[in-house]
Structure formats: structure tokens, C-alpha cells
Amino acid sequence: MRIEQHPVLEFRRGKKIKFTFDGKEYVGYEGETIAAALHAAGIRVMRESPVLHRPRGLFCAIGNCSSCLMTVNGEPNVRICVEKLRPGMVVESQKGKGVVYAAGN
Amino acid sequence: MNRHEVIIIGGGVTGCSIAYHLAARGMKDVAVLERAYLTSGATGRCGAGFRHQWGTKTNCLLAKHAIARLERLAEELDYPGGVEIKQGGYLILAYTPKMEEQFKKNLALQRSLGIDARWVTPREAREIVPFLNTEGLLGATFCAKDGHANPFKVTDAYARAARRLGVKIHTYTEVQDIKIEGSLKTVITSRGTFQAPVVVNAAGGHAAEIGRMVGVDLPVVPERHQILVTEPVEQVLGPMVMSFYHNLYCQQTPHGSFIMGLGDPNEPKEYNVRSSWQFLSQMAQKVVWLLPVLKNVRVVRQWAGVYDMSPDRQPVLGEVPEVPGFYVAAGFSGHGFMIAPMTGQLMAEIILGLPTTLPVDMFSLSRFTTGELFVEPSVV
Numbered sequence: 001m002r003i004e005q006h007p008v009l010e011f012r013r014g015k016k017i018k019f020t021f022d023g024k025e026y027v028g029y030e031g032e033t034i035a036a037a038l039h040a041a042g043i044r045v046m047r048e049s050p051v052l053h054r055p056r057g058l059f060c061a062i063g064n065c066s067s068c069l070m071t072v073n074g075e076p077n078v079r080i081c082v083e084k085l086r087p088g089m090v091v092e093s094q095k096g097k098g099v100v101y102a103a104g105n
Numbered sequence: 106m107n108r109h110e111v112i113i114i115g116g117g118v119t120g121c122s123i124a125y126h127l128a129a130r131g132m133k134d135v136a137v138l139e140r141a142y143l144t145s146g147a148t149g150r151c152g153a154g155f156r157h158q159w160g161t162k163t164n165c166l167l168a169k170h171a172i173a174r175l176e177r178l179a180e181e182l183d184y185p186g187g188v189e190i191k192q193g194g195y196l197i198l199a200y201t202p203k204m205e206e207q208f209k210k211n212l213a214l215q216r217s218l219g220i221d222a223r224w225v226t227p228r229e230a231r232e233i234v235p236f237l238n239t240e241g242l243l244g245a246t247f248c249a250k251d252g253h254a255n256p257f258k259v260t261d262a263y264a265r266a267a268r269r270l271g272v273k274i275h276t277y278t279e280v281q282d283i284k285i286e287g288s289l290k291t292v293i294t295s296r297g298t299f300q301a302p303v304v305v306n307a308a309g310g311h312a313a314e315i316g317r318m319v320g321v322d323l324p325v326v327p328e329r330h331q332i333l334v335t336e337p338v339e340q341v342l343g344p345m346v347m348s349f350y351h352n353l354y355c356q357q358t359p360h361g362s363f364i365m366g367l368g369d370p371n372e373p374k375e376y377n378v379r380s381s382w383q384f385l386s387q388m389a390q391k392v393v394w395l396l397p398v399l400k401n402v403r404v405v406r407q408w409a410g411v412y413d414m415s416p417d418r419q420p421v422l423g424e425v426p427e428v429p430g431f432y433v434a435a436g437f438s439g440h441g442f443m444i445a446p447m448t449g450q451l452m453a454e455i456i457l458g459l460p461t462t463l464p465v466d467m468f469s470l471s472r473f474t475t476g477e478l479f480v481e482p483s484v485v
Contacts, residue, residue, distance in 0.1 A: 101398040
């Protein structure tokens with residue numbers, strides 16, 4: 001869902017671009033955050049909690065709370081609420097604390 | 106007026122361990138005086154490592170006995186949840202022929218004392234840490250039984266065990282002066298006056314100040330060391346990686362965060378626990394060169410603490426001859442945490458006049474006047 005018209009805010013959207021999330025292709029607008037594009041695509045679960053593995057959604061949306069950490073282009077623990085979408089990005093939901101090195105790299 | 110048998114100044118791991126070991130040997134009328142909260146000094150700011158790989162016989166033995174105690178500390182002190190022991194080893198890197206020579210000497214000493222440490226080639230080092238940058242590396246020493254323990258939990262475990270035995274711990278109680286009349290010492294604090302015939306100075310970076318209160322000149326000076334910690338990630342780094350060449354160390358805690366520090370040879374000898382942007386920048390550059398996978402791992406926070414440096418980087422343990430009943434356990438020079446189980450035991454034995462588990466004569470304060478120093482070569 002996207003707000004198309006707003007009484008106060010004006011949206012200047014960039015051009016439409018493609019990215020993937022967990023292997024599936026999505027479309028978003030260049031310059032918006034990854035979280036905004038995923039939210040617009042109906043994706044609400046951003047992460048699972050580290051100890052009890054319960055779903056976590058978008059919470060602070062300003063890069064403070066760690067609720068939306070994902071692996072982006074292979075880099076773990078990216079705060080997707082403040083990371084801007086770029087063409088061809090490979091976004092993956094992250095289980096656990098993030099893998100910075102896998103044998104064979 | 107609070108009257109006790111023993112007053113311990115300093116609520117770090119050393120002070121709490123001494124208190125516990127005294128109480129466990131029957132000396133239960135003990136008070137610990139801490140100026141802020143437990144672990145607020147060097148203990149809670151340290152790199153949280155322990156190692157067998159030392160360059161003097163005394164340190165090797167202290168470490169060996171202390172680590173055996175740390176391994177079983179949770180059971181010994183009945184501390185549910187444990188103290189976060191991780192034994193991934195220490196990998197100590199050699200970059201110059203002189204270092205290689207010294208390290209091989211250290212290894213011979215360690216092995217003669219039953220410590221299972223060995224020389225590894227750069228190729229073997231990469232089997233231990235696959236992403237290690239081995240450029241310029243001549244080799245390294247490795248001991249698989251070295252590792253990590255949580256200094257907050259170790260201190261808490263000793264403090265709780267000591268309290269159960271009757272020890273009184275007073276936090277936010279800053280020692281302001283000490284008066285001596287006969288054998289009785291009166292300790293004036295920000296929260297009242299305490300008296301005891303025995304006072305133990307375990308004040309870390311403040312040990313020299315405490316010494317001055319009784320007219321004792323302790324050659325122990327504070328020296329700032331800085332540390333940072335990253336966000337947690339899945340386990341990838343087994344050992345503590347240590348380089349005396351780069352003056353740095355880096356390990357991954359059981360929680361997954363990387364904790365790392367850098368020594369600065371030009372650091373002024375003064376009490377300073379502020380952190381600096383220069384450290385953050387230098388630390389990041391050096392560690393990413395050595396362990397490139399850290400380049401995308403985010404720093405969570407940085408801080409500083411002080412080593413209590415002695416002239417030969419060895420602690421002062423024992424009674425001050427000129428002031429009977431005044432004992433010192435300070436000057437640990439950056440490795441007080443890891444030997445704290447033995448410091449506590451030895452100090453309790455010394456104070457109670459029991460035979461000591463390990464020889465302690467070389468730790469006496471008088472070595473600085475007689476010149477019998479025994480310099481520890483392996484300190485970052």
C-alpha cells in the first residue's frame with residue numbers, strides 16, 4: 001500500500017527499479033528506503049528476534065532499533081529503514097546474528 | 106564506626122576475589138570499599154581475555170592455575186549461567202625474527218611448565234583463522250586453552266559468594282584518607298569511617314594514591330588503554346588474535362561481538378579514561394587490514410580504562426614491610442583479570458599466614474629497591 005495523495009506532504013518519486021527479496025523480484029522507486037519498498041509490497045515481517053525467534057516488523061523506522069536488519073548484497077545487519085534502494089539490490093531476510101564470513105569465500 | 110578484621114580497598118575482580126578467598130578460609134569479617142560500582146575500574150573496561158602464553162615462569166604458573174579455576178568457576182562459586190567461558194585459543198603473531206626468537210623461547214618455557222602451546226606456520230594460522238591476512242607474517246604461537254571470560258560475571262560471582270559468607274561490600278564509598286594508630290587503621294570514606302588492623306590496597310589505577318595515604322610510595326602508574334566493541338555476528342573467529350607488532354588484540358565474544366584494543370606507546374602516564382576519535386580510526390584501519398571480514402561490521406561503542414603499570418609489568422603482592430598490616434595487590438599491568446582467581450587465593454594465604462600455593466617472594470614491593478625486576482616481555 002502506498003499513500004498517493006497527502007494533504008501536507010508531496011511525494012517526488014524516483015524511477016521504478018527492480019530488486020529481489022528472498023529470491024523473488026520486486027519493484028520499488030529509486031531513492032526510497034528498502035523498508036518503504038518492502039512495506040509497499042505488503043511485506044511486514046522484517047526480522048526475527050534473536051533469542052525467541054519471533055517475528056519483528058518495522059518499528060522505529062529511523063535506524064535506531066535494529067528491528068529491520070537484513071542482509072543486503074551479502075552484507076549482514078543492514079538497517080533497511082535507512083538504506084536507500086538501488087537497482088538490482090539483493091535483499092535477504094536474516095536468520096540469526098548475520099554471517100560475515102562463510103568457508104569458501 | 107564500622108570495625109572489621111580486614112578492609113579491602115577496590116571492588117574490582119581482584120578485591121572481590123581476595124574477599125571471597127579470605128572468607129572461604131574462615132576470615133569472614135571483611136569489608137570491601139568501592140568508590141563507584143563493582144567492576145567500574147579496570148575490570149569492567151578490560152579485553153576479557155585469558156592466556157597461558159607468557160614470557161616469565163611466574164606469569165605462566167599464575168595463569169595456568171588461574172585458568173584452571175576460571176574453567177570451573179561457575180561450579181566452584183555456584184553461579185548459575187556461568188561466566189561465559191570460550192576457549193578458542195590465543196593466536197599471537199610474529200612479524201620479525203626477533204619476535205620469532207622471543208616467542209620460541211616463551212614456548213620452550215611454557216611447554217616446560219606443562220602448557221600446551223605450539224608454533225604455527227602462516228599456513229597453519231590460516232587454518233585457525235581462515236580470513237587472517239598473513240602478509241609479512243613469519244608465524245605465530247597458539248594455545249588452544251586460552252580464551253574469553255566475562256569480567257562482570259566473574260566479579261559478580263566472587264562478590265555474591267563473598268557476601269554469602271558474610272563479607273560486607275560497600276559501593277559508592279570512596280576512600281579519602283587512612284590514619285594509623287598502633288596496629289589499627291582508620292579508613293575515612295565518603296560514607297563514614299571504617300577500622301581494621303588489616304587493609305588491602307586493590308585499587309588498580311588508584312593504588313598509588315591509596316599508598317600515599319599511609320606514606321608508601323608505590324611505583325604503580327595508571328596508563329590509558331582504549332577498546333571498542335562491535336555489533337554481534339555469528340561466530341567466525343575462534344581465537345583471540347594478538348599482534349605485539351601492531352600492538353593490538355581482537356577477539357569475538359561468545360555473544361558474537363568483536364572486542365578489540367590497541368596499545369599506544371606514547372600514552373602519557375596519567376589517570377585518563379576518556380576515549381578518542383584517533384583510536385577509533387587507527388583501530389579500524391589496523392584490524393581491517395589484519396582481519397578483512399571486519400570491514401562491514403559496525404562499531405557499537407568505544408571506551409577506555411587504565412592499566413595499573415608497574416616498572417616490570419608484574420604485580421606487587423604482599424605486605425608493605427614499613428607498614429605492618431597494609432597489603433598491596435596492584436600493578437597488574439593489563440593482566441589482572443585473568444589471574445584474579447590466583448591473586449585472591451595467594452593474597453588470602455599471605456594475609457592469614459598460610460603457606461602459599463605458588464611462590465610469591467618475587468612479587469614483593471622490595472624488588473624495586475633491590476633492583477630484582479623480572480620484566481614480562483609479552484604485554485600489549
